[in-house]
Amino acid sequence: MTAAPFLRSIVAVRSSVPEDAFTAEALGTMREGSGVVIRDDGLVLTIGYLITEAEEIWLTDHAGRVVPAHALAYDQETGFGLVQALGDLSLPALPLGDAAAAGVGDAVTLADGQGHAVQAAIVARQEFAGYWEYLLDDAIFTAPAHPSWGGAALIDAEGRLVGIGSLRLQMAKGGEVADINMVVPIDLLVPILDDLLTRGRADRPPRPWLGAFSAESNGAVVVMSVADGSPAEKAGLRRGDVISDIRNEEVEGLADFYRKVWDSGAAGTEIPMRVVRDGREAWLRIRSADRNDFLKRPQLQ
Secondary structure, eight states: OOOGGGGGGEEEEEEEOOTTSTTHHHHOSEEEEEEEEOSTTOEEEEEGGGTTTOSEEEEEOTTOOEEEEEEEEEOTTTOEEEEEESSOOOOOOOOBOOGGGOOTTOEEEEEOTTSOEEEEEEEEEEEEEETTTEEEEEEEEEESOOSSOTTOEEEOTTSOEEEEEEEEEEEEETTEEEEEEEEEEGGGTTTTHHHHHHHSSOSSOOOOBOOEEEEEETTEEEEEEEOTTSHHHHHTOOTTOEEEEETTEEOOSHHHHHHHHHTTOSTTOEEEEEEEETTEEEEEEEEOBOGGGGSOOOOOO
């Protein structure tokens, strides 16, 4: 499968974020990646971390033409971001495919806004839990890995967009370690697209957010760090704490931890949590928050 006919629909995305932005330390103030034109009016789909809190965004096509853009929305649950070109992109929209029909072994192409396309295959469809309170029930994993994965377009054999590149990871199989990409399935966009365009966010209660960056170790959830000023920091959660229970229910891994927190109610809900610290148990009560309340709002350029 050749990606050449589809490359015109993929643009480079570059954003500038204020130094005092909440995500500036973790994600940087200058971010670069890719995005995909999904409507003829210049609507571009990308991965949200590229545009979170951005005050300026530029889109560059394969001819080197630069067009300013505006961040329309960033959906915390899926990780998708939407950008609207403020000038005439004059680029064709890439049709949306059916990610649910994409199976392990399928040939796909992962292409970026610089014209670099990697012929790959889907190597897994499975749950993915990220350390930043993020969970996908059925993420797409592809190999070989694309070196510029952020916002890259995952294209199926029919030339349709089936996902947006998010991460580069490693997978161990048969004693060997291979680099792979994690891709967010396009099917997650369809139910919320109209909300994102009209409201700037999906029409659902925001999930409770703690501000804890955690990892799973032998089934245990270990706190790596907490965000400055976050509910977790204010409640006294510390690096090295092992989260053992939420509301008197045992935590069985990172994904289970997130689901128990989110099942507790909407943002603002108090989360009772038992932790093991230096061999001793302690109970904390964390008043959760809406993560979006910590982020700078995009200003129309």
